[in-house]
Amino acid sequence: xxxxxNKVGDYAKEAIQSAKFIGQGMGVTFDxxxxxxxxxxxxxxKLIPSERFRGRIHFEYDKCxxxxxxxxxxxxxxxxxxxxxxxxxxxxxxxxxSIDFGVCIFCGNCVEYCPTNALAMTxxxxxxxxxxxxxxxxxxxxxxxxxxxxxxxxxxxLREFAYLPKGAIEPHAVSHTERRAGKRPEEIxxxxxxxxxxAE
Amino acid sequence: MVMIETKAERMVINLGPHHPSMHGVLRLIVTxxxxxxxxxEPVLGYLHRGMEKIAxxxxxxxxxxxxxxxxxxxTMFTEAITVNAPERLANVSVPRRASYIRMxxxxxxxxxxxxxxxxxFVADIGAQTPFFYxxxxxxxxxxxxxxxxxxxxxxxxxxxxxxxxxxxxGWVDKCEDFCNYLTPKIxxxxxxxxxxPIFRKRIEGLGTIGQDEAINWGLSGPMxxxxxxxxxxxxxxxYELYDELDWEVQWDTSGDxxxxxxxxxxxxxxxxxxxxxxxxxLPGGSYENLExxxxxxGPKSEWNGPDYQFIxxxxxxxxxxxxxxxxxRVEAPKGELGVYLIGEDSVFPWRFKxxxxxxxxxxxxxxxxxxxxxxxxxxxxxxxxxxxxxxxx
Numbered sequence: 148x149x150x151x152x153n154k155v156g157d158y159a160k161e162a163i164q165s166a167k168f169i170g171q172g173m174g175v176t177f178d179x180x181x182x183x184x185x186x187x188x189x190x191x192x193k194l195i196p197s198e199r200f201r202g203r204i205h206f207e208y209d210k211c212x213x214x215x216x217x218x219x220x221x222x223x224x225x226x227x228x229x230x231x232x233x234x235x236x237x238x239x240x241x242x243x244x245s246i247d248f249g250v251c252i253f254c255g256n257c258v259e260y261c262p263t264n265a266l267a268m269t270x271x272x273x274x275x276x277x278x279x280x281x282x283x284x285x286x287x288x289x290x291x292x293x294x295x296x297x298x299x300x301x302x303x304x305l306r307e308f309a310y311l312p313k314g315a316i317e318p319h320a321v322s323h324t325e326r327r328a329g330k331r332p333e334e335i336x337x338x339x340x341x342x343x344x345x346a347e
Numbered sequence: 348m349v350m351i352e353t354k355a356e357r358m359v360i361n362l363g364p365h366h367p368s369m370h371g372v373l374r375l376i377v378t379x380x381x382x383x384x385x386x387x388e389p390v391l392g393y394l395h396r397g398m399e400k401i402a403x404x405x406x407x408x409x410x411x412x413x414x415x416x417x418x419x420x421x422t423m424f425t426e427a428i429t430v431n432a433p434e435r436l437a438n439v440s441v442p443r444r445a446s447y448i449r450m451x452x453x454x455x456x457x458x459x460x461x462x463x464x465x466x467x468f469v470a471d472i473g474a475q476t477p478f479f480y481x482x483x484x485x486x487x488x489x490x491x492x493x494x495x496x497x498x499x500x501x502x503x504x505x506x507x508x509x510x511x512x513x514x515x516x517g518w519v520d521k522c523e524d525f526c527n528y529l530t531p532k533i534x535x536x537x538x539x540x541x542x543x544p545i546f547r548k549r550i551e552g553l554g555t556i557g558q559d560e561a562i563n564w565g566l567s568g569p570m571x572x573x574x575x576x577x578x579x580x581x582x583x584x585x586y587e588l589y590d591e592l593d594w595e596v597q598w599d600t601s602g603d604x605x606x607x608x609x610x611x612x613x614x615x616x617x618x619x620x621x622x623x624x625x626x627x628x629l630p631g632g633s634y635e636n637l638e639x640x641x642x643x644x645g646p647k648s649e650w651n652g653p654d655y656q657f658i659x660x661x662x663x664x665x666x667x668x669x670x671x672x673x674x675x676r677v678e679a680p681k682g683e684l685g686v687y688l689i690g691e692d693s694v695f696p697w698r699f700k701x702x703x704x705x706x707x708x709x710x711x712x713x714x715x716x717x718x719x720x721x722x723x724x725x726x727x728x729x730x731x732x733x734x735x736x737x738x739x740x
Contacts, residue, residue: 254412309494329517332639
């Protein structure tokens with residue numbers, strides 16, 4: 148009889164423990180009823196790509212010296228650089244330049260190593276087309292500027308976490324024009340009481 | 348109790364490569380006796396892309412974008428090892444600031460990897476909710492990565508001799524924000540998962556690996572540490588500047604799935620702690636501080652010294668891998684990620700052998716699931732934490 152009562156007691160204890168811990172877990176779940184969704188309602192809301200975002204590559208024709216460094220640092224030697232040596236001015240003349248963005252992986256090596264900064268990354272990321280050949284950009288297409296999320300009246304721009312003010316976790320609550328985290332150098336100098344010292 | 352003896356034909360089924368509950372494209376040929384697993388044979392290679400062979404005709408600069416495709420959930424580690432191997436062979440020094448930036452990035456990446464592991468592992472067992480929670484936190488890590496490197500997963504950030512760029516404005520502040528935000532969130536997961544009786548009953552004592560066994564199978568990472576071996580390459584190899592931080596190796600003794608869960612959760616907390624320390628100790632402080640000090644002290648100040656640079660020297664596109672061979676490893680979230688590099692004083696490495704932790708850890712799976720129930724396969728496989736990208740390479 149005692150054994151049976153012990154068993155019942157143990158069982159009851161276990162059941163209470165279980166109820167307690169499941170209740171604790173449910174507490175976490177139900178706590179989300181007072182939290183706002185964190186999802187970005189694309190395409191009505193869009194994240195502002197970060198400053199270093201590696202989107203479609205922009206190419207400036209006149210800056211290119213046809214050195215082909217971009218080809219050599221590219222994992223698959225993707226950029227097509229067509230040039231001809233002009234004996235008169237003793238310089239290479241660029242005839243055409245193209246990058247196929249259907250193949251490009253946006254690693255940014257070409258941009259990093261371009262000696263004349265003819266290449267740059269843009270914030271353009273929506274490159275879908277109906278025909279993959281349209282993604283083979285020639286120098287004209289490469290020279291086009293991307294559109295800005297912040298200038299589109301139909302879109303609510305949202306900032307990514309690293310660009311929010313100090314302490315803010317969620318972009319929905321703050322305006323995208325509010326100042327982001329990080330002091331300005333002059334503020335740091337002012338705080339350390341050193342402003343103007345080096346001007347003397 | 349009287350049981351009716353049934354003798355059923357053995358059944359051989361394919362779990363994967365395309366199975367809703369399978370991780371990646373792993374195929375398991377499972378021999379079943381009813382619900383019991385008699386044998387299990389993993390079949391690999393569905394995601395084989397010849398990563399080692401590709402490395403043999405790429406310069407290190409060209410190869411760096413590839414490596415984030417090995418373990419695509421702990422991307423910083425693959426970059427770290429690809430850069431560390433030629434760096435050590437060529438004796439390239441890394442500025443202290445760069446080393447700290449690397450550590451911060453690596454630990455963030457570890458948290459991201461463990462977070463996703465937590466989500467999928469618990470989802471394997473049947474709890475879907477934490478899966479969504481972890482993505483919320485992981486998203487923030489990827490936002491931080493995007494701000495610093497330009498890409499959320501395929502960073503291409505590490506360079507021979509440092510990192511590609513300094514941390515952006517305000518990044519240090521936001522990273523601190525994240526670490527302070529993460530710890531209460533992990534508390535939340537633990538409240539939801541750790542003591543849940545269903546979870547505990549389901550995985551306690553499941554897939555137990557003994558200490559000797561773990562060592563003999565060559566396991567590494569949380570798989571090894573959960574079996575009572577206090578082995579962490581960050582403490583053992585003393586790479587980067589991990590010695591300057593105050594942290595403990597997280598380990599457990601029971602060796603079952605639950606122990607592996609605890610080890611990983613504690614590692615996340617430890618990593619958050621380490622990042623906070625590293626952010627405080629970052630030589631030169633945040634980028635904005637460094638810039639202010641440089642302006643203040645003029646061009647020949649100590650702030651322009653080698654320790655405060657993010658890279659020692661920009662690697663040339665024709666960087667030569669010196670003649671020689673060696674093995675370099677880092678402690679990736681899944682375990683020991685190593686590279687055996689043979690150079691012959693050419694721009695291309697002669698051999699680039701990758702030792703992925705997932706591949707080695709996966710070996711023990713058949714032994715673990717033998718004699719278990721069919722439903723336990725996924726729970727055990729989940730606790731091993733494999734990524735097919737690095738298993739097949």
